[in-house]
Amino acid sequence: MSNLSNYSLSDLVKGIKKKDFSSEEITKTFIRNSENSTKLNTYITKCFDKALISSKNFDKKKDFTGLLPGIPIAVKDLFCTKNVKTTAGSKILHNFIPTYESTVTKKLWSEGAFLLGKLNCDEFAMGSSNETSFFGNVTNPLGDKLVPGGSSGGSASALAANLTPVSIGTDTGGSIRQPASFTGTVGLKPTYGRCSRWGIVAFASSLDQAGPMTKTVEDCALMLQAISGYDPKDSTSVDIKVDSYNSNLTDKVKGLKIGIPKEYRVENMPPEIDVLWKNGMNYLRDAGAIVKNISLPHTVYALPTYYIVAPAEASSNLARYDGVKYGHRSKGNSLIEMYENTRSEGFGDEVKRRILIGTYVLSSGYYDAYYLKAQKVRQLIKNDFDKAFKDVDAILTPSTPSAAFKMGDKKDDPISMYLNDIFTVPVNLAGLPAISVPSGHDKNKLPIGLQIIGKPFDEQTILNLSLAIQKRANFKRNIKVWWE
Amino acid sequence: MSIDKDKVKHISKLARISLDNKKISSLSKDLSSIIKFVEKLNELNTNTTKPLTSIINASLKPRKDEIKDGKIRDQILKNSPEKNEEFFVVPKVLE
Numbered sequence: 001m002s003n004l005s006n007y008s009l010s011d012l013v014k015g016i017k018k019k020d021f022s023s024e025e026i027t028k029t030f031i032r033n034s035e036n037s038t039k040l041n042t043y044i045t046k047c048f049d050k051a052l053i054s055s056k057n058f059d060k061k062k063d064f065t066g067l068l069p070g071i072p073i074a075v076k077d078l079f080c081t082k083n084v085k086t087t088a089g090s091k092i093l094h095n096f097i098p099t100y101e102s103t104v105t106k107k108l109w110s111e112g113a114f115l116l117g118k119l120n121c122d123e124f125a126m127g128s129s130n131e132t133s134f135f136g137n138v139t140n141p142l143g144d145k146l147v148p149g150g151s152s153g154g155s156a157s158a159l160a161a162n163l164t165p166v167s168i169g170t171d172t173g174g175s176i177r178q179p180a181s182f183t184g185t186v187g188l189k190p191t192y193g194r195c196s197r198w199g200i201v202a203f204a205s206s207l208d209q210a211g212p213m214t215k216t217v218e219d220c221a222l223m224l225q226a227i228s229g230y231d232p233k234d235s236t237s238v239d240i241k242v243d244s245y246n247s248n249l250t251d252k253v254k255g256l257k258i259g260i261p262k263e264y265r266v267e268n269m270p271p272e273i274d275v276l277w278k279n280g281m282n283y284l285r286d287a288g289a290i291v292k293n294i295s296l297p298h299t300v301y302a303l304p305t306y307y308i309v310a311p312a313e314a315s316s317n318l319a320r321y322d323g324v325k326y327g328h329r330s331k332g333n334s335l336i337e338m339y340e341n342t343r344s345e346g347f348g349d350e351v352k353r354r355i356l357i358g359t360y361v362l363s364s365g366y367y368d369a370y371y372l373k374a375q376k377v378r379q380l381i382k383n384d385f386d387k388a389f390k391d392v393d394a395i396l397t398p399s400t401p402s403a404a405f406k407m408g409d410k411k412d413d414p415i416s417m418y419l420n421d422i423f424t425v426p427v428n429l430a431g432l433p434a435i436s437v438p439s440g441h442d443k444n445k446l447p448i449g450l451q452i453i454g455k456p457f458d459e460q461t462i463l464n465l466s467l468a469i470q471k472r473a474n475f476k477r478n479i480k481v482w483w484e
Numbered sequence: 485m486s487i488d489k490d491k492v493k494h495i496s497k498l499a500r501i502s503l504d505n506k507k508i509s510s511l512s513k514d515l516s517s518i519i520k521f522v523e524k525l526n527e528l529n530t531n532t533t534k535p536l537t538s539i540i541n542a543s544l545k546p547r548k549d550e551i552k553d554g555k556i557r558d559q560i561l562k563n564s565p566e567k568n569e570e571f572f573v574v575p576k577v578l579e
Contacts, residue, residue: 192539230545239545300524301525301528303521308525325572326564327565334576357515360487360495363498377530380530
């Protein structure tokens, strides 16, 4: 039997149902790989003993009614897990043990999966390289000193290194799709409202969404089906039917119209990205789709808009960390001094930058000039997409303007770090679904992904188009285990 | 607009984050470059544009206000850095 950790989720589910192998065998394989992965620093909390017990319990009483029978899954440490430490990659939550379970993880467990561990991420999901975590940098299994992207860097790295069969991340400005692109994996940000945000540590509430990170498009469809749906605990989750994304999955995309936005051709983009994009158009043409040029004229304003809206929401959301009810507390002679010291010691540099920017743009005298202005431009960005989707069924772009970069390369320059998300951020501002599918390599043989953006709640179409690309790109991750 | 050191001090006071002088200097530089970056939006005339208020077209769905997961006071208190019986403890507020 070949190594089970190379299997896709879909093949693991099939094998478990056919009784080719047990949940315990699968779980032991992923635990072994995870225990030997210290150099990658993907785990913040390991739940291996409990996972092993869960797998044995599953094998004793096999239940195949769920979508994920007997599957161990490690998740981003931004999802609250009942009685399991949840840190959001921050010192201020280093000892926080939730009394409740996030809706999205609860849904995974109700489909037969169980928790393998909590994965590293940028502090409060603020970062594009996983260099802002209090628990240290995560390494990309594709190369030592290479970033895995962020903020769901631990999830992407663990998945690519075969430490977990699938993972879930969160995406506020590209935090699922960019690390997926950097590690040669599939990552999907659902439509805003498709999945419940309840129990996810909040960053920017009008932008945050949970989503699957997987090895294949088929796995992505399966996971999306498992985590989607209305939740009375999140009034922004939307009550519309969840499709059987996996059983409806098809690469028959003949006649679909695909838009190519000219504004996504940016300066200094490596030529390989342009080649990748052209290849993507050819794959879809080959599958019978119609490729046409479109314009999203306000694209260049998306990042500046994001860096007003997201910090503004973050500064409000993170006001709750005051050292009183949970988390880290510093000493102080007065209540105010205690707050100020707690937040100074508890938050890292990037989180402080964003809280301060957010406080500034919301403060008296500046609100209209910055926050209100940004909300107006956000409307213009959304209008661009609404107009484009009258003509096309989906939009094809590169996922990122480059492949994974070296640790430290962009750490001291916030703006150059922010530019990583140039292709992913507009999607969050408009609340749309988008997927990154691995499609090629740059000149250093590092993976790069293509992004497909869909109409609201039309995840099925972008999954189908991704499958058509996956079948034609013949992408290989080519990861050699060097970290054990 | 640049964010000088006095402005950084003022915002950090509002955000309840204490900062030493070295940090204030480096933040003044970082925040100024971020604000300069976002001021690109001033190129656009938005006089007639209404600000976006909700990203989803569906109206928010109300639910009954019921307690479904109560009676966990002691578990919640366990996360507190300092507590006294069933109370959270903070530094003295009134003299």
